[in-house]
Amino acid sequence: MLIHFLNLGYISPASGIYCKFWMYVEFTLDSQSVLLAATISVQRHLLIFRQTAFRLRPQRYIYYYLPLLLSIIYPMIFYLATVVFYPCDESQWNFTLNMCGDTACYLSGDLVLAALDWILNTGVPVCIIMLANVTIIIRVLRQKARRHQALPWAKQRRMTLQLLGISCLYLFTWLPTVVTNVMQHVQPSNGLYEIQENYISDLTYLICFLLPWLCLGLVPDFSKWLWKNVHRLQHPTNIIGTTVL
Template sequence: MPLTLHFYLLGYISPASPIYCTWWTAFEYTSFVSSAFLLAAISVQRHMLIFNGPFLKKPWMRTLLHDLPLILCLIYPVLFYLFAIILYPCDGTQWDYTNNGCGFADCYFAFDKVLGTFDMLVNSATPVIIDITANVILIVRVARQKRRLQQSVAWRQQRRMILQLFCLSGLFFVAWMPGVIIMLVQMLYDPMFLLEIQMDYLFDLIDVEYVFLPWVSLAFFPELNKWMKKVFSCRLAINQVGTSRQQQLDSKPVRVVNHSAMN
């Protein structure tokens, strides 16, 4: 996001160098894929927490089914894009310094159709599809359990959790799936397919998740809301006390002492 804002501030890529573009796209892809895999893993793990909670009470099961998948979700994208982008042999002449993200013209997209297709299908599309599917199935399972057990209190708690996951999943789906579909068509069939729309709109759509994610967090995490209100109310009270003291000092009359009369 900071690099994107820097581009829009200048209107061009600066510094216009292959190294800058390589690290920019590597960081962008690694951040997204890590987030997408984490969200997909958490969505699947929610099923175990709600319906198979006792399994995770055993330390080895918790490590195997909870901790290890989350660690892999962080390590795998770093290693993949280290080899696919940073260490991939490339002369750097393919970058577009007039578009956001240097046109996201990484060499493995342009010259390695197998690796590029694998990246789009496995790293981009698959976690989003798993995430959406897991959340839809979770909603159905929770609704069936509510109807069977009539647990209104538990349903209210689970409903908030489902809304959290569904909103996060929706952000990733809206931000990335249109671009993923178009890039797959470009790699497999027509390199010029919707290229202008992709450059002008879809690459910018990626930043939607970064803009709206804080608002989603505020809407569905009441503890965070309370903490922020407490912090801002304390700062406001301190500012008001400081202002009132300054006003009192300014309103006090200044006593002028005539030294000549005293002498």
């Protein structure tokens, strides 16, 4: 839908139903992405330091499957109620802006609900992602130091870079969005809205592009394999054979 808008330069079809559908899909997927990342970041602590928590089937359902399932279902229900079924003024849609102006009715109609949405559904999970990934590095290093174990720095460096990279990625992409949206609902500003709409709102798309490469780039020998294949494509091997006359 975003690519379709960027290609045309306007919303098509220009209808409130399409705008609500776009916002519902966008908000739901964004929230699911953040909640899943936060859940997995916390579960990583259990996998490393509390491995017995997943041995029994009931515990696996409680500590593993249930949080992941809730991270998927909760945003679908929440935004179905706040975006699709929330009473809306059709005149507020701007069909020349991305996502119809990114002005869901509940964001302007209920400031308390809007602030809670940005804080609880986005701000808190982003903080959990950063804290969980940073603390897991500290816990691993402290545990090895306490047991007087030698640190395999190549492996620890890879893990540290990956976790810090994920934390910085979510911090860089989501924190400006959360802060500006909360500020807009506390004290609206046209200048801040333009900055948010033209620049800040697009930062979250970086997660889709960078997160897979961030994870794959730190897989052992992946970079060597990638450069080897790129070099092979750039310099194809010439096969010389005999010619029969």
